[in-house]
Amino acid sequence: MAPAKWLMQFVDDGTISIDQLTEAEGMGISMGIATEDALVRLEYVPADRIMQGKSAAFGFKAVDLENMEIAHSAIECVPESVARENNCCPILFDGEKLTVAVTDPMNFELVEKLRFILNREIDLVMADKEQINTAVNRHYGQTETESVDSMLSEFTETQIDFTETEMNEAAAAQADEEKSPIVRLVNLIVTEAVNMRASDIHIEPFEDRIRIRYRIDGVLVERDSPPRRLLAAITSRIKVMGRIDIAEKRRPQDGRIKTRVGGKDLDLRVSVLPTNHGQAIVMRILDRDNIKIGIRNLGFSEENYRKFQTIIRRPNGIFLVTGPTGSGKTTTLYSALGELNRPDRKLITAEDPVEYMLPGINQCEVRHSIGLDFARIIRAMLRQAPNVILVGEIRDTETAEMAIQASLTGHLVFSTLHTNDAPGSITRLIDMGVQPFLVASSLMAVMAQRLVRVVCPKCGETCTPEQGELDLFDINPDQYPDANWRRGKGCKNCQHTGYRGRKAVFELMMMNSTLRDMAFRSEPAQNIRRQARLFGMKTLVEDAVEKAMEGITTLTEAYKLSSGGH
Secondary structure, eight states, rough: OOOGGHHHHHTTTTTOOHHHHHHHHHHHHTTTOOOOHHHHHHHHHOOOHHHHHHHHTTTTTTTOOOGGGOHHHHHHHHHHHHHHHHHHHEEEOOOEEEEEEEEEEETTHHHHHHHHOOOOOOEEOOOHHHHHHHHHHHHHHTTTTOOOOHHHHHHHHHHHHOOOHHHHHHHHHHTTTTHHHHHHHHHHHHHHHHHHHHHEEEEOSSSSBEEEEETTTTTTEEOOOOOOGGHHHHHHHHHHHHTOOOOOOOOOOEEEEEEEEEEEEEEEEEEEEEEEEEEEEEEEEEEGGGGGGGOOOOOOOHHHHHHHHHTTSSSSEEEEOSSSSSSHHHHHHHHHHHOOOTOOEEEEEESSOOOOOTSOOOOOEOOOGGTOOHHHHHHHHHHOSSSSSEESSSSSHHHHHHHHHHHHHHHHHEEEEESSTTTTTHHHHOOOOOOOHHHHHHEEEEEEEEEEEOTTTTTTTEEOHHHHHHHHHTOOOGGGGOOEEEOOOOOOOGGGSSEEEEEEEEEEOOOOOOOOHHHHHHHHHHHHHHHHHHTOOOOOOHHHHHHHTTTOOHHHHHHHHHOOOO
């Protein structure tokens, strides 16, 4: 999608360079999105500036839906299906003319379609895409009086009896899906979690209640507590959706649910764990849009971005990404694969389990029940003549040795390892039983990463850090006069946390002859770390502090890394 002429205003006023506009154009074409959306994703131009610029260029009024009261008469004029399918929201109806908020008022086809469907005179205003989605969810949810809270009060008032018998579970599984209150409740829990940008849904049984929590930006937020008597029905419904045996209650179980929420296809990875109060369920929400983020948006500094691009374009060698569970390792590696995924390259992955389906890439899933483990898949992969191999995780000596052999025979190998920092991965591989000379000759770089929360763009304001915070990181404000310290006050946009979204911080260690020599001699991790720092490696904490100075995150988030938090 070529950049529209009106986008040149941002080049003319110095907001972006012509190269950045060209980069956004290329990203728009490769991802199938508009150039202005690519500029926002690349964080070159804020969404509200795009909206103002478009509004000025085309002469349409821009509105802020977040703080606007929308008339009930307007909502009644447009069916929910029409609003969702066309990404529009009615905001005012004066008896003759209906005012509708849209993202692109120059889409004449949409205007004619709305006029035809609604049989009314349409007046268009502009609004942010995310605000339109939020407004539709909020106002159509109210008209249908359907929310998790209302559903739970319905259960509480009616006192439906759900006894924990096999017969009732089977009956609940076969109940009419449209009418069953439990089905609606589970669907609403999933929809609410997705709309709140949750990465996981936790359903935990206790003696007198069921606790439901969503993990949002890495922090668990407690939501509703359904009555204990609903546990069997909720568990059965989720198991039926995930094709899990509902009769089995004593063993841990896994499943996968494919669903559609707000026009997006989602995969939910379900884990069921028997506890002393019943079966606890965790659903990991896998949104394919998360891995289309692009390498530019991961959070690299300019220096680390250049190094990362060099690494993934090497013909052979091993590149390791390390960090705890949930630190974004998979997203980073999938972004790299997305960049390398071209018709002239063959890419194969071995994963446990396959989280995201990637078009154009051969993905194999580990199946321990039939002896199909990482090492066996890698052995078979090499006969498929790939250019790039992704090994989900190096867990044992055999997998590590097979991955190293693959890199030494001319393949580019990506993998993950659970270590706290980048230098520690060298000693971890040697401790696993891999020969030091193999580690030294095959490893080309190691990158440790964590996720830090990003200051909410809506309520973020300039602030001055407390002296105690500055002292923790030995920061002298006089040395950094250009630092842009920011903090979120808390608003509806960020659920009053002051943070919205997360960015990765990195510790990228490039191997060189000195570090290879140290690996060959099996030197301790702290010696390798000291040497890597001399060669210019920035630590996780230093990268986080730099992002705090740029106003992206806060020193509080950086402190979590320095104190060992994830």
